[in-house]
Amino acid sequence: MTRLAKGGLIDRSRTLSFAFDGKTFTGHPGDTLASALLACGVRLVARSFKYHRPRGVVTAGSEEPNALVELRTGARREPNTRATTVELYDGLEAASQNRWPSLDFDALSVNRLVSPFLGAGFYYKTFMWPAAFWEKVYEPVIRRAAGLGRAADAPDPDHYEKATAFCDVLVIGSGAAGLAAALAAGRSGARVILADEDFRLGGRLLSERAGIDGGSALDFVARVEAELSSLPNVRLMPRTTVFGAYDGSEYGAVERVSDHLPAPLPFQPRQRLWRIVAKRCVLAAGAFDRPIVFPGNDRPGVMSALALATYATRYGAGAGANAAVFSTNDHAVAAALDAAEAGLKLDAVIDVRPALPEALAARAKALGVRVITEGEVVATSGKCLKSITVSTPRGSETLAVEALGVSGGATPNLNLTCHLGGKPVWREDIAAFVPGAVPPGMAVAGAAAGTFALADILADGTRLGASAASDSGFDASPVPAPQAEGAPTGFKAFFHVAGKGSKGGPAFVDQQNDVTAKDVALAHREGFRAVELLKRYTTLGMATDQGKTSNMVGLALMAELTGKGIPSTGTTVFRPPYTPVALGVLAGHHRGVDFKPARPTPTHEWAQAQGAVFVETGLWMRAAYFPKPGETDWLESVNREVKATREAVGVIDVSTFGKIDLQGPDVGVLLDRVYINMFSTLAVGKARYGVMLREDGLVMDDGTTARLADDHYVMTTTTANAAKVYQHLEFCLQVLWPDLDVCLASVSEQWAQIAVSGPRSREVLAKIVDGIDVTNAGMPFMGVAQGSVMGGVQARIFRLSFSGELGYEIAVPARHGAALMQALMEAGAPFGITPYGVEALGVLRIEKGHVSGSELTGQTCARDLGLGKMASTKKDYIGRVMAGRPALTDPERPTLVGFKPVDRTARLRAGAHFLKPGAAATTDNDEGYMTSTAFSPTLGHFIGLGLLKRGAERMGEKVRAYDPVRGGDMEVEVCSPAFIDPQGEKQRV
Amino acid sequence: MSDLLEYLAPTRLVPEGHYGPEGAAGVTARAVETLAAATLVARKGATARLIVACAAAGLPLADAPRFSAGAGLEAVGTGPGRWLVLAEGVSGTDLVARLAGMASGLAAITDQSDANLIVDVSGEKARAALAKGVTVDLDPTAFRAGDAATTNVSHVGVTFWQKDAATFRFAVGRSFAPAFLRWLTVSAAAFGFALTGTGRG
Amino acid sequence: MRIPCPYCGARSSHEFAYLGDAAPTRPDPSAPDAAEAFHSYVYERDNPAGPMDELWYHSAGCRRWLKLTRDTRTHAITAVVFAGTGEGAR
Amino acid sequence: MSRYSVFSLIANALNGQTGWKPAWRDAAPKPAYDVIVVGGGGHGLATAYYLAKEHGIRNVAVLEKAHVGSGNAGRNTTIIRSNYLLPGNEPFYEWSMKLWEGLEQDLNYNAMVSQRGIINLFHSDGQRDAYARRGNAMRLAGADAELLDRAQVRALCPFLDFDNSRFPIKGGLMQARAGTARHDAVVWGYARAADRLGVDIVQNCEVTGFIREGDAVVGVETTRGAIRAAKVGLAVAGSTSRLTRLLDLRLPIESHALQAFVSEGLKPLVPGVITFGMGHFYVSQSDKGGLVFGGDIDGYNSYAQRGNLPVVEDVAEGGMAVMPLIGRLRMLRAWGGLVDMSMDGSPIIDVGPLPGLYLNTGWNYGGFKATPASGWCFAHTIARDQAHAFNAAFRLDRFRSGHIIDEKGVGAQPNLH
Numbered sequence A: 001m002t003r004l005a006k007g008g009l010i011d012r013s014r015t016l017s018f019a020f021d022g023k024t025f026t027g028h029p030g031d032t033l034a035s036a037l038l039a040c041g042v043r044l045v046a047r048s049f050k051y052h053r054p055r056g057v058v059t060a061g062s063e064e065p066n067a068l069v070e071l072r073t074g075a076r077r078e079p080n081t082r083a084t085t086v087e088l089y090d091g092l093e094a095a096s097q098n099r100w101p102s103l104d105f106d107a108l109s110v111n112r113l114v115s116p117f118l119g120a121g122f123y124y125k126t127f128m129w130p131a132a133f134w135e136k137v138y139e140p141v142i143r144r145a146a147g148l149g150r151a152a153d154a155p156d157p158d159h160y161e162k163a164t165a166f167c168d169v170l171v172i173g174s175g176a177a178g179l180a181a182a183l184a185a186g187r188s189g190a191r192v193i194l195a196d197e198d199f200r201l202g203g204r205l206l207s208e209r210a211g212i213d214g215g216s217a218l219d220f221v222a223r224v225e226a227e228l229s230s231l232p233n234v235r236l237m238p239r240t241t242v243f244g245a246y247d248g249s250e251y252g253a254v255e256r257v258s259d260h261l262p263a264p265l266p267f268q269p270r271q272r273l274w275r276i277v278a279k280r281c282v283l284a285a286g287a288f289d290r291p292i293v294f295p296g297n298d299r300p301g302v303m304s305a306l307a308l309a310t311y312a313t314r315y316g317a318g319a320g321a322n323a324a325v326f327s328t329n330d331h332a333v334a335a336a337l338d339a340a341e342a343g344l345k346l347d348a349v350i351d352v353r354p355a356l357p358e359a360l361a362a363r364a365k366a367l368g369v370r371v372i373t374e375g376e377v378v379a380t381s382g383k384c385l386k387s388i389t390v391s392t393p394r395g396s397e398t399l400a401v402e403a404l405g406v407s408g409g410a411t412p413n414l415n416l417t418c419h420l421g422g423k424p425v426w427r428e429d430i431a432a433f434v435p436g437a438v439p440p441g442m443a444v445a446g447a448a449a450g451t452f453a454l455a456d457i458l459a460d461g462t463r464l465g466a467s468a469a470s471d472s473g474f475d476a477s478p479v480p481a482p483q484a485e486g487a488p489t490g491f492k493a494f495f496h497v498a499g500k501g502s503k504g505g506p507a508f509v510d511q512q513n514d515v516t517a518k519d520v521a522l523a524h525r526e527g528f529r530a531v532e533l534l535k536r537y538t539t540l541g542m543a544t545d546q547g548k549t550s551n552m553v554g555l556a557l558m559a560e561l562t563g564k565g566i567p568s569t570g571t572t573v574f575r576p577p578y579t580p581v582a583l584g585v586l587a588g589h590h591r592g593v594d595f596k597p598a599r600p601t602p603t604h605e606w607a608q609a610q611g612a613v614f615v616e617t618g619l620w621m622r623a624a625y626f627p628k629p630g631e632t633d634w635l636e637s638v639n640r641e642v643k644a645t646r647e648a649v650g651v652i653d654v655s656t657f658g659k660i661d662l663q664g665p666d667v668g669v670l671l672d673r674v675y676i677n678m679f680s681t682l683a684v685g686k687a688r689y690g691v692m693l694r695e696d697g698l699v700m701d702d703g704t705t706a707r708l709a710d711d712h713y714v715m716t717t718t719t720a721n722a723a724k725v726y727q728h729l730e731f732c733l734q735v736l737w738p739d740l741d742v743c744l745a746s747v748s749e750q751w752a753q754i755a756v757s758g759p760r761s762r763e764v765l766a767k768i769v770d771g772i773d774v775t776n777a778g779m780p781f782m783g784v785a786q787g788s789v790m791g792g793v794q795a796r797i798f799r800l801s802f803s804g805e806l807g808y809e810i811a812v813p814a815r816h817g818a819a820l821m822q823a824l825m826e827a828g829a830p831f832g833i834t835p836y837g838v839e840a841l842g843v844l845r846i847e848k849g850h851v852s853g854s855e856l857t858g859q860t861c862a863r864d865l866g867l868g869k870m871a872s873t874k875k876d877y878i879g880r881v882m883a884g885r886p887a888l889t890d891p892e893r894p895t896l897v898g899f900k901p902v903d904r905t906a907r908l909r910a911g912a913h914f915l916k917p918g919a920a921a922t923t924d925n926d927e928g929y930m931t932s933t934a935f936s937p938t939l940g941h942f943i944g945l946g947l948l949k950r951g952a953e954r955m956g957e958k959v960r961a962y963d964p965v966r967g968g969d970m971e972v973e974v975c976s977p978a979f980i981d982p983q984g985e986k987q988r989v
Numbered sequence B: 001m002s003d004l005l006e007y008l009a010p011t012r013l014v015p016e017g018h019y020g021p022e023g024a025a026g027v028t029a030r031a032v033e034t035l036a037a038a039t040l041v042a043r044k045g046a047t048a049r050l051i052v053a054c055a056a057a058g059l060p061l062a063d064a065p066r067f068s069a070g071a072g073l074e075a076v077g078t079g080p081g082r083w084l085v086l087a088e089g090v091s092g093t094d095l096v097a098r099l100a101g102m103a104s105g106l107a108a109i110t111d112q113s114d115a116n117l118i119v120d121v122s123g124e125k126a127r128a129a130l131a132k133g134v135t136v137d138l139d140p141t142a143f144r145a146g147d148a149a150t151t152n153v154s155h156v157g158v159t160f161w162q163k164d165a166a167t168f169r170f171a172v173g174r175s176f177a178p179a180f181l182r183w184l185t186v187s188a189a190a191f192g193f194a195l196t197g198t199g200r201g
Numbered sequence C: 001m002r003i004p005c006p007y008c009g010a011r012s013s014h015e016f017a018y019l020g021d022a023a024p025t026r027p028d029p030s031a032p033d034a035a036e037a038f039h040s041y042v043y044e045r046d047n048p049a050g051p052m053d054e055l056w057y058h059s060a061g062c063r064r065w066l067k068l069t070r071d072t073r074t075h076a077i078t079a080v081v082f083a084g085t086g087e088g089a090r
Numbered sequence D: 001m002s003r004y005s006v007f008s009l010i011a012n013a014l015n016g017q018t019g020w021k022p023a024w025r026d027a028a029p030k031p032a033y034d035v036i037v038v039g040g041g042g043h044g045l046a047t048a049y050y051l052a053k054e055h056g057i058r059n060v061a062v063l064e065k066a067h068v069g070s071g072n073a074g075r076n077t078t079i080i081r082s083n084y085l086l087p088g089n090e091p092f093y094e095w096s097m098k099l100w101e102g103l104e105q106d107l108n109y110n111a112m113v114s115q116r117g118i119i120n121l122f123h124s125d126g127q128r129d130a131y132a133r134r135g136n137a138m139r140l141a142g143a144d145a146e147l148l149d150r151a152q153v154r155a156l157c158p159f160l161d162f163d164n165s166r167f168p169i170k171g172g173l174m175q176a177r178a179g180t181a182r183h184d185a186v187v188w189g190y191a192r193a194a195d196r197l198g199v200d201i202v203q204n205c206e207v208t209g210f211i212r213e214g215d216a217v218v219g220v221e222t223t224r225g226a227i228r229a230a231k232v233g234l235a236v237a238g239s240t241s242r243l244t245r246l247l248d249l250r251l252p253i254e255s256h257a258l259q260a261f262v263s264e265g266l267k268p269l270v271p272g273v274i275t276f277g278m279g280h281f282y283v284s285q286s287d288k289g290g291l292v293f294g295g296d297i298d299g300y301n302s303y304a305q306r307g308n309l310p311v312v313e314d315v316a317e318g319g320m321a322v323m324p325l326i327g328r329l330r331m332l333r334a335w336g337g338l339v340d341m342s343m344d345g346s347p348i349i350d351v352g353p354l355p356g357l358y359l360n361t362g363w364n365y366g367g368f369k370a371t372p373a374s375g376w377c378f379a380h381t382i383a384r385d386q387a388h389a390f391n392a393a394f395r396l397d398r399f400r401s402g403h404i405i406d407e408k409g410v411g412a413q414p415n416l417h
């Protein structure tokens, strides 16, 4: 146990029990998994990616490269979870990963022995012999060895949600800078959001012993938090990571609502995605403690100096029984001394500088901490750290320590400043990159901006918080900044311990991806010198920590090798997310059946009651067919529905068609321009089938449009293209011809529409209309009537036919749709009226040779579909000019024809390609393909529609329908696409 | 997905009831079936005259995403020169006729009484729940009584407006209403959610 | 990205449908060079890296076509009007 | 430059990896070349390699404004496949597959071409038939394709949501020979192999203008000076229009942002490539263990090389809809590329439109798989001044004639392809 005797922001009065690799431990509220493990003396927590080396906790934050665990079990298993950010809860279960059979003994650690082979880029040079071995042998082995944790085996049981927030000032980070900024902005009345990924506000102040405004740092945090909570215009969002900056001052953030609990509370999500729209943003994300590269720097026990101090001060946890610190800067030394004060047994401070500032030296002395100046750690030993070898100009010595805190200085956390393309700039005076161009509206405060003295940080935060508020229109009259005691901020730029040899073990740059200083040298040698090439060749910075702590050192090493200097070496690109984000939260509510809305038709419930089987058509759910008791397969039901319709009468809900109301004096003109055929000449009370092209001359959509009054038309579109056609019409009216006086309104939702088809349909209809004349004379083919049905329900009746039979479509306000269906069923009962679904609808239209979605592919022109003759030559219309291009008028083009299997018992399948009999099955011989097929109960065999080269000229010819993906290859006979009633007499009766 | 509605077919309206922790409801929603509605679209160049004509007939209109009421009608701006007009207790045909009288020759009027489900959302936590899908700023300083918006909520197109200090009224396409209510129920359940007007499901 | 719709106010770009370059205008279909002019209208684009005028449709909002001036390198939007009429500048 | 062999590997293991030389020379530009290829992505480098290898033209420079692979070649989701529909496309992509299959031996570089298969899921009878049409077109072109039913898909990918989803999975179109290749290695392999044949790979050399003699293009201006050449080929993907504007050419091309994502590393989960038929989501797993996934383009012209949040959400929704066990896996990094979307969604590899100029563009979101064949055909087109049969359909004038190759059928609307 290395729990310190007292102190820390943990609740020692309560004990939480947790398990790691099956062993049970205890911790306290306020602990993270990492602090609790350390306090329990667990130092070996993970294995590295490539060499499977033993690894321990290195940081106390989300920048952690090593301490990755599988958290929770079963469907909630979360691989690669940083132990340093997991709040301890009672019953927590975690397991180490990337090891076999156990963390302590990992068979793949033999990789270390072959590490002379496994340098950067070794894959590219090998595994090529023999060629076939890659997928079969090498790759599977590599894949099994690689990866980190395991995904859960079952769907994520938790629920996620998304929300949008708006504010005047978003403050990211609640350290000294962020608190000061939020306070200054909040007091002005501006709407402020203060987000911090930590579960407590305060940032480094939670770990520091600094004095502010005469009190302690913790007092300051408590006071500011209390005031901010009291302000109604301020929203505090702990456990919220701002992960990305996007265009339009939008920030993406994840709030971990329930991750600190064993499972989400009822009705609570696990996490919530926030899109925060902020007029201004103050980024106060602090800085990372920069590592130093030295031999053996990856042993469990070697960690960031600030983390070592944080574990002692904030968590009351010692990272080892005793410790030393290897530093380059005053801040780390001060932090280490804070830790010693908190009770950590700190044996020595080893600093690369010739001397420490007087104040720190005196403090060390008072605490009994030995100071070794001009010192460098050159080697370490132990599976978990046992000793370090320190070299100074005066000689070298070995110290027995269990923990070593390392600090090479501060790397400002500027990730979010770069998401919109900003490039960091080098500041020689602090030997660090600081934000360059930042996203519009963003300002950077505190350590993230390279401001390191606490007094300056507080001033910085106050100033930027106030100006953010005043920029968004609030009066933030100068607020006095909190005052902090001065502390020394001296440092020396120092990135790695020079010298050759691997006596002390390899010197790691990127600990998770096992990238060593030698790998950087190899990349240099092989010409991968640009930082981006260095990254990609060695994988430096590509691990789950994205090189937050390691990148800087890696590029410093490369800069040294090229002699180009750090500024012109530059950094790799920072990308969102700042820390990895669960895919579940990015999807939110939209999974399972809620992935997309499910649109029921007005008769959905009725159809359900009839036992309909439904099918997704776009977002709609439509009845596919209505099985009857005793029917064993779908085809049986469909055949019955088709027959009933052809022989008597059938009904189907066609409400899913797009319906557009067009009013105004210029509707006719508009329609003439969007359809290839004429509509301005359409008589009132009549409907007409129309075809629309895109401007490139290919068919966009088809449908019928009826003229209800002189200046009033109603258009129908295909289900799939409803929104597209509406948008297209608005384009015509607003952009192309703004002078046209036409008003549009979508009425797709307003009207339920039911088609009644079949020889008896008139008789059925006659029974429900309120005095509308439905005789052939009163309402001829393509006639339209308005009136009422069912004793007073407003209705529009269109005499149309998609099935080829006598047919009508009856539209009523949607709430009456189900009642209309009911009424039709009752009225039709004597005639054996039969509801049919989209399957039968498909059969009916294929029998009739009508085109539908499978023919309107966006790749066909009107001529291909046999609709070319409809095109008016008397007017211009969209697509006319381009439809005249040579390739679109080429007689060689496939055109729509019908097909019958030569063997009438054979089944046709859509998607089969046509070949001349005897021709080799090659692309060159491809003559088109089958677009739609159906079993025709009317004809007693399968029929098909298809696009065949010069099809119209080849009636009676036999071609091969070649369908190798389904094992099909048969002869089919070319015929007219109108299989029944080619003259269209039935629909006119 | 939430277990809350796992049992329910996605095409069904969420049945009325109390969802979430027991106790007072932080969010209430009520489906309103008694409204007639119509779109009122100004003819080319006639917006200003239409506004004058309607004002004269007692219905103030703003050519903006605003809600206004008068002469027993409620109007909501949904686009330049476009409004959705609602009226309680009349038929769609009557409403169309009334509007035609007010706007003769100045507008296209289209009955939409059956096009939408109207849902009134209120309660102390209404804003917090709505923020989980509405991507328009609903803060009282930004969205006030009388403001309206046509937007997407959780993949569903809606027009909504703040009718008064307490109530947000949503017009949701009829076929999208089940999806909208599923989202609303799941989003509001944490606050306690009382839903009425949708029947027993 | 948030698009400042002159009618609806600033909205997320995902409420809009994109058409692209607003520069091409539909040629005179009866002109002798119509075929060439339509080819250019339908297919040829300047595709600038920098500010460009482009057409967006507020499909989930007011259903107006907008003409935006937007920089394709930074996505900064500097002007927006209703397409066709040029009204509604903000 | 040493060949990679068992021998060189052992030798370098023993000497601490100190014997390796730069994989390619960091060449300085000469004043003139026979051919200049602009763009050091996969296509440009492959073009140079095949010019040297197949046509004996070795006095070639590849000019790259940053470092090789800094464009889309270095940021794509690495999927290689030849599951195209239309006769203009399919034979070309199948030829590319064949070149992939022999690539490593040819280049002496392990580009990790991994034929683990692709499955395009379908969710309705209509989609099934459309995939059958495609699969049959592939078979006609000599490619492999299989139509899987639901049970067969389930056997291969048991982790997909078969039972609870909004759009149940009915089956999939599988191409077993498809898969992925290690994108950077493809670039480096071609660079190294081209360099070995004498090609100059000139990095940090941005083309800023053209040298003209009358109509003809006879060289380029660069940030490293003017360089002349008898022939100049452009293979700059999303930057094409920036260069052709300098020549007052307007092309059927728009530049759009396409995002891609990688998850944290995981033990093997996804066997090959999977694409979701009812949303924008496709996924594969890299050898390192990251799930590499993507979706639709952002949808508006962009040169910013980064993406927006709505598309991130859209992709995650698609992912969760089809593979709900990824809920607790994390997206590690998101990035964007600058894709050259064409007006029919298909590429252009052509002579002209000016004397001395050659175009290679219009790769949309799918040009990585084309890398070998694109280089091979472009080299042929440059060397012979005419297209090879494989790229005969990729003409610039097809838009004028109407011989468009529109796989999706959405017309002249690049953001919908």
Ligand SMILES: Cc1cc2nc3c(=O)[nH]c(=O)nc-3n(C[C@H](O)[C@H](O)[C@H](O)COP(=O)(O)OP(=O)(O)OC[C@H]3O[C@@H](n4cnc5c(N)ncnc54)[C@H](O)[C@@H]3O)c2cc1C
Pocket (backbone or CB within 6 Å): D038, D039, D040, D041, D042, D043, D044, D063, D064, D065, D066, D067, D068, D069, D070, D071, D072, D073, D074, D075, D076, D077, D078, D079, D080, D205, D206, D207, D208, D235, D236, D237, D238, D239, D243, D258, D259, D260, D294, D335, D336, D337, D338, D339, D363, D364, D365, D366, D367, D368, D369, D370
């Ligand atoms: C996110 C994403 C995912 C993708 N996924 C796939 C996939 O799974 N499968 C697939 O087949 N395809 C995919 N693609 C497409 C594929 O990456 C590209 O089509 C292909 O890489 C383009 O060819 P290239 O490699 O030559 O282009 P690039 O690599 O972009 O090469 C162009 C080069 O030209 C250089 N350049 C530009 N301007 C100049 C100048 N003025 N002077 C000098 N040099 C210049 C650039 O720096 C760049 O290096 C994807 C693309 C993206 C962005």
Ligand SMILES: NC(=O)c1ccc[n+]([C@@H]2O[C@H](COP(=O)([O-])OP(=O)(O)OC[C@H]3O[C@@H](n4cnc5c(N)ncnc54)[C@H](O)[C@@H]3O)[C@@H](O)[C@H]2O)c1
Pocket (backbone or CB within 6 Å): A172, A173, A174, A175, A176, A177, A178, A195, A196, A197, A198, A202, A203, A204, A205, A208, A240, A241, A242, A243, A284, A285, A286, A287, A288, A289, A331, A332, A409, A410, A411, A413, A416, A445, A446, A447, A448, A451, A452, A453, A454, A457, A489, A578
């Ligand atoms: N690191 C050093 O070498 C060094 C040097 C001098 C001073 N300091 C000390 O460091 C502190 C710096 O103050 P500060 O306020 O600038 O930083 P800080 O480190 O105190 O606070 C930064 C906060 O930002 C949060 N954060 C970071 N990225 C975030 C994101 N994307 N989303 C949400 N939260 C995020 C962190 O959780 C942290 O709480 C001072 O207390 C100062 O004394 C450090």
Ligand SMILES: Cc1cc2nc3c(=O)[nH]c(=O)nc-3n(C[C@H](O)[C@H](O)[C@H](O)COP(=O)(O)O)c2cc1C
Pocket (backbone or CB within 6 Å): A532, A541, A542, A543, A546, A572, A573, A575, D074, D075, D076, D077, D078, D183, D260, D262, D286, D288, D290, D292, D332, D333, D334, D335, D336
């Ligand atoms: C197939 C593939 C796999 C990748 N895997 C990783 C990865 O494991 N870790 C990582 O940090 N980045 C990974 N990247 C992303 C790169 O870091 C980088 O973002 C991408 O190549 C684009 O470059 P840029 O972000 O520098 O602009 C991967 C990229 C690709 C194309």
Ligand SMILES: [Zn+2]
Pocket (backbone or CB within 6 Å): C005, C006, C007, C008, C009, C058, C061, C062, C063, C064
């Ligand atoms: Zn709008």
